[in-house]
Amino acid sequence: MKVNPHDLDEETLFLVSQTFKALSDPTRIRILNLLFNKEYSVNEIAETLDLRQSTVSHQLRFLKNLRLVKYRREGTSLFYSYDDEHVMNMLKQTIEHAIHS
Template identity: 75%
Template sequence: MNQHMNKNEDSFINKHPLDQETLFLVSQTFKALSDPTRIRILNLLCSAEHSVNELAERLNLGQSTVSHQLRFLKQLRLVKFRRAGTTLYYSKDDDHIMNLLNQAIEHATHN
């Protein structure tokens, strides 16, 4: 067993059989996190909500590209939105995924 796992991780991993739905959801989560554009969007949404236009401007991407990626992330319930007039503001919807993303970023930047 990996010595770096804490008790909580050790108590869940390998002790619960993975049904097809769980396997699918886990694979979709990693699919979501495998795309650089989606990672950039989630990284911005970790700290604050943003409109589609704000995200597009901050990431130097087209609004349609950002909207497409947000739709994918919303389907997985990784982001949520609220409407203010005609503007949609997106924010994170799952702290577990944001923690996973943070850990991946820390791992990638660890020297």
């Protein structure tokens, strides 16, 4: 799909820039990459990536606000997974590009 640059409204421009902002942070990239294969709780993400729980929660909130991740509740635990196939494919291709270079 080709997009005419004159068709981009302010809301679309903002969302695109926020998505790239989300993908410009190494911690958020690590979290999204981890979520590519399965869902994780905040504690599991923190433990797997050796991050503080508060850091993970903060980054997940940012990603959730952009609809890049979603969660489901199981008892008192929240399990996060990715919510946007397009962004995940872009991330995967970018990682493959960086490895290939």
